[in-house]
Amino acid sequence: xxxxxxxxxxxxxxxxxxxxxxxxxxxxxxxxxxxxxxxxxxxxxxxxxxxxxxxxxxxxxxxxxxxxxxxxxxxxxxxxxxxxxxxxxxxxxxxxxxxxxxxxxxxxxxxxxxxxxxxxxxxxxxxxxxxxxxxxxxxxxxxxxxxxxxxxxxxxxxxxxxxxxxxxxxxxxxxxxxxxxxxxxxxxxxxxxxxxxxxxxxxxxxxxxxxxxxxxxxxxxxxxxxxxxxxxxxxxxxxxxxxxxxxxxxxxxxxxxxxxxxxxxxxxxxxxxxxxxxxxxxxxxxxxxxxxxxxxxxxxxxxxxxxxxxxxxxxxxxxxxxxxxxxxxxxxx
Numbered sequence: 309x310x311x312x313x314x315x316x317x318x319x320x321x322x323x324x325x326x327x328x329x330x331x332x333x334x335x336x337x338x339x340x341x342x343x344x345x346x347x348x349x350x351x352x353x354x355x356x357x358x359x360x361x362x363x364x365x366x367x368x369x370x371x372x373x374x375x376x377x378x379x380x381x382x383x384x385x386x387x388x389x390x391x392x393x394x395x396x397x398x399x400x401x402x403x404x405x406x407x408x409x410x411x412x413x414x415x416x417x418x419x420x421x422x423x424x425x426x427x428x429x430x431x432x433x434x435x436x437x438x439x440x441x442x443x444x445x446x447x448x449x450x451x452x453x454x455x456x457x458x459x460x461x462x463x464x465x466x467x468x469x470x471x472x473x474x475x476x477x478x479x480x481x482x483x484x485x486x487x488x489x490x491x492x493x494x495x496x497x498x499x500x501x502x503x504x505x506x507x508x509x510x511x512x513x514x515x516x517x518x519x520x521x522x523x524x525x526x527x528x529x530x531x532x533x534x535x536x537x538x539x540x541x542x543x544x545x546x547x548x549x550x551x552x553x554x555x556x557x558x559x560x561x562x563x564x565x566x567x568x569x570x571x572x573x574x575x576x577x578x579x580x581x582x583x584x585x586x587x588x589x590x591x592x593x594x595x596x597x598x599x600x601x602x603x604x605x606x607x608x609x610x611x612x613x614x615x616x617x618x619x620x621x622x623x624x625x626x627x628x629x630x631x632x633x634x635x636x637x638x639x640x641x
Contacts, residue, residue, distance in 0.1 A: 314357045316383060316433040317580055319461075320348045321361040321426055321454065322445035324418045325395035325411075326369045327565065329620070338369070339565075339620045340376050341397065342418070343443035343473050346566040350573030350611065350623035352380040356580060359436075361385045361429050365417035369394035385429040392417040401563055411478045413444065423456040430461060437592060438576060441492070442471030442500070447479060448488040455488075458495040467579075467592045470496035471572050472505040486510070497593060498579070499524070499532045500572050506534075520544055530593045533575055533608065535568055540638070543605045551601040556639040559613055566621025567612045574611025574629060578604045602640060609638050 322344025328336040344362075351358040360382050364370040366389035373394065377384065396412040413419065430436055439461045445454050462468045470492050479485040486509055493499055501509075501523065503516035513519035516534060524532040524544050534542040540554025582600060583591040596604070610632040614624035624632075 314381065314383060315435045316359045317357045317435065318351055318438045318440065318576065319359040319361055319385075319430050319433065319436055320344050320351070321421070321439070321441045321457065322418070322443055323395055323413075324360075324362060324364060324373050325397050325413075325416075326373075327397050327399045327620075329399045329401070329565070336398070340373055341399075341565070341621060342395065343471065343569050344441060344445060345373065345377075346569035346621045346623065347440065347471070347573050348382055349377065349380045349621075350566075350570045350615075351576060352377075352382045353623045354573060354577045354611070354626035354629065356577055357381075357383070357435075359383045359385055359429070359433060361421070361426050362418040363388075363390045363392075363420050365389055365392055365394040367393055370417055390417050390420050392420055395419075399565070409475065409478070411444070411475070413478075419450065421453050423453050423460075426453065426457040427460045430457075430464070430466070436466055437580065438467040438469060440469040440471065440572075440576065443473040444475060444478075446470075446472070446474075446485070446489045446492050448481065448484040451488050451491065455491055455495065458492060462495055462497070467497045468495055469498040469500070469572070469576060471500040471568070472509070473500070473502070473568060474505045474508045476508050493523070493527055493529070496527065496529045497531070498575075499527065499529045500535070500568070500575070501532065502535045502568065503537070517542060533572075533605075535571060535612075541571065541605060541609060543601055545596060545601075547595075549596060549601060551598075551605050551640065553602075553605050553609060553638040553640045555609065555613055555636070557636055559616060561616045562619050564616050566623070567616045569621065570615040570623050571608045571612035573623065574608035575604060577611075577626065577629075578607035605640075606633050606638050610636075
């Protein structure tokens with residue numbers, strides 16, 4: 309489904325599913341979701357030309373997923389629906405609003421991909437500057453699809469972004485899962501991890517910051533962003549720069565579904581727009597001065613904060629994010 313008026317800057321690949329979120333009375337509310345799906349919508353809602361690479365189902369849920377993407381301005385690389393059913397996730401929320409998941413993903417639509425198909429879809433977009441994957445796409449069973457695609461995109465000059473976003477409870481072979489996540493991170497120019505991800509990966513270090521620094525130095529990535537839940541986030545560079553920030557005012561948290569996805573979308577948007585007069589992907593990873601590092605982290609935090617103040621994952625627009633950055637500056641340390 310093509311819109312010639314939109315220049316594709318980012319291509320995303322990974323899960324699109326229905327979150328069945330348990331309610332107080334025991335009912336399950338179906339919500340559009342999946343980490344990469346949320347990220348894709350969040351990018352488009354902030355004005356970034358975004359191409360979603362995975363197919364979607366012809367079933368009712370698949371049509372809803374596709375309609376929401378298109379409504380947000382996302383272009384579908386696979387416009388024709390497939391017969392496989394839509395992925396499902398059963399989501400529970402603890403007392404703090406933190407989600408836990410159980411996934412149903414055998415023979416589903418969003419996994420009906422090949423490395424060749426992903427590479428060809430990106431080849432058709434000459435203005436593409438960045439690609440992103442992560443979360444359930446890092447399952448070792450799908451390595452033959454996503455790892456060659458990531459390597460091909462890096463060789464083609466695109467900025468590769470990988471969101472670890474680990475889901476160990478649904479991976480039967482945790483060692484194989486860790487190995488595949490590390491393989492994907494080795495393809496990345498930009499890495500996003502949480503403090504929980506670092507623990508699951510078994511990264512050396514006395515605390516999350518030391519673990520993040522170790523992971524960055526052991527990779528070829530230029531940037532690593534570490535999310536710390538209510539404690540904010542850190543942005544690290546391969547040459548030793550670091551910025552750490554958190555919200556300066558308490559947030560009214562409704563739930564945290566999609567917060568990390570909106571955070572990463574905010575970071576990617578800020579990277580892509582840091583020098584909007586420059587052409588190509590080279591400016592995205594240009595060295596950061598202090599002001600630029602602060603802008604990147606502030607935009608990402610504001611994107612996440614606006615998400616958690618809403619029910620479900622409702623990504624903010626770029627105008628909403630910029631307004632929050634102006635009105636509620638984050639606190640740096």
